[in-house]
Amino acid sequence: MIPIVPLATGNESVVQHDVQHYMRPGTLQLSTLPPLSLYVHLPWCLKKCPYCDFNSHELGAPKMPAASAPQGGASGLGRPGAGWPGEGLPEQRYVDALVADLEAALPLIWGRTIHSIFIGGGTPSLFAPATIDRLLSDIRARLKLEPNCEITLEANPGTFEKDRFRAFRQAGVTRLSIGVQSFNDTHLQALGRVHDRAQALAAVEEAAQAFDTFNLDIMYALPGQTLEQVGQDMAQALQFAPPHISIYHLTIEPNTYFAKYPPQIPEDDTAYGMLDHITELTGVAGLERYEVSAYAKAGHRCFHNLNYWQFGDYLGIGAGAHSKLSFAHRVVRQVRLRDPRLYMERALAGNALAQAEEVARADLPFEYMLNALRLRNGFGLRDFTERTGLAVTAIEAALNEAERKGLIERDFARVRPTVRGFDFLSDLQAIFLSNGM
Ligand code: SF4
Known part of the structure; x- marks a missing residue:
């Protein structure tokens, strides 16, 4: 994760929504935003x-x-x-x-x-x-x-x-x-x-x-x-x-x-x-x-x-809530303050964020697979590109390894976990951790 926008204010660090930063050009290209x-x-x-x-x-x-x-x-x-x-x-x-x-x-x-x-x-x-x-x-x-x-x-x-x-x-x-x-x-x-x-x-x-x-x-x-x-x-x-x-x-x-x-x-x-x-x-x-x-x-x-499993977007509000939001050139994760009293106090003052981080390009394949491979019907290769902004070549080596181990089956459009892949899901997901970009 690449931390962004922590603003030092005296003896505490305040994290803020920084729309301008999120909208800036970057190396990712998301052609469309997810649901x-x-x-x-x-x-x-x-x-x-x-x-x-x-x-x-x-x-x-x-x-x-x-x-x-x-x-x-x-x-x-x-x-x-x-x-x-x-x-x-x-x-x-x-x-x-x-x-x-x-x-x-x-x-x-x-x-x-x-x-x-x-x-x-x-x-x-x-x-x-x-x-x-x-x-x-x-x-x-x-x-x-x-x-x-x-x-x-x-x-x-x-x-x-x-x-x-x-x-x-x-x-x-x-x-x-x-x-x-x-x-x-x-x-x-x-x-x-x-x-x-x-x-x-x-x-x-x-x-x-x-x-x-x-x-x-x-x-x-x-x-x-x-x-x-x-x-x-x-x-x-x-x-x-x-x-x-x-x-x-x-x-x-x-x-x-x-x-x-x-x-x-x-x-x-x-x-x-x-x-x-x-x-x-x-x-x-x-x-x-x-x-x-x-x-x-x-x-x-x-x-x-x-929507979570298909790597869609979600805004999370409330104490300790997590968000994942896509922009044209980046994917951002946020976490709200966990303690309910502190959360209420800060939210009412206009800012309840505890963390805001841009997902590193190299982490996107694993983050996507952590979710999509949980689905019996797997995912479409086009969806992978649409949601991560990465070309399929970014996961080709990992797909080959997973296929060789009998953990996935695929055609030109879709990748599905096999019964074995479903039973050993964390092993399957881990292939995309070590074999990411
Ligand atoms: S404490 Fe029990 S009821 Fe409350 S969220 Fe946790 S598991 Fe659910």
Whole structure:
């Protein structure tokens, strides 16, 4: 990465949007700009999960079980009653900061249409539907959204009342993504989740009623989990006929509670068997594995995530949010300040950037492959040139090596990972690290 535009101001370094710098001539030639998505980060959760390395901040234990949470104000777009677990969140100030952050970034995306919005976290469903309604109205007032723009909101079981999901739908959310992880109480406890099986079932039932399209996040290779239990979780999930499922292997990430106190998780071979079982069960239910961890029915693929994997552009606003933006002669990455309080303070003062870097020409092939090779259908060679501004000759040697090792198959127009390439994805991607330009 080539760092750009850090401005020294006394004893601290401030990073700023520098449109003029981004627009200057450079060695890359992007003939056209990719689709643009918007990511909005809401960084609070009821409790930090022991495996989580996202920018999420603990709000405190729920004040009451979701089943007995107040109903008042949940229908329509009203605010939840007193005692709501998310009570005390600085919702309005945070949305003010998001809007200020967006306005500061507008010159970077001037005239471009937004193809999808993803409100992620953290636990965005802790925010009141009325606040999400305000956020989306404020975004619409400043950006041109594509008609039928996909708008996803992440929700967790245990953070909703009756009709709450319907209220998010009324606010303009078109797709709900629910962090179920498991339907097994023992495994939910081992994962440190705040919800139980009954709450997971209630949340999915409510989502299926309120949304035409929704996603369930399910994890496998959990502490003490057997193949049979994986099958039980999947059978339960598939009973709801979900249009989309995302499957995640429990991994132990640095700087998490599990990194310090690692649980006993299934061996790699057992985990591979679990994934094969999941792919088989989802296939029978009519869901196609279109990406390493994503399974969808026809017409229900997630546009927002596809745009990431196809090396599209995204503007990320909110604490710790990442952006990737293309200009005629360069690709730029940005990161916002991670700490929510500091983020709000700085965003409201006009600048919430923590880092801004131009992606080095030599890093572009690997960055592209990290994403595109996750897709079952791979990528078009023309797309590679369009998105990176590089000629295909830049990856010819790496493509030859990957083909020789049986990790990809290709014709004159497309490159696809083979079944082996999909199974050994990081080995395949690494070829483009060492064999880049
Ligand atoms: S609910 Fe999700 S974002 Fe929040 S701590 Fe758990 S894993 Fe992280």
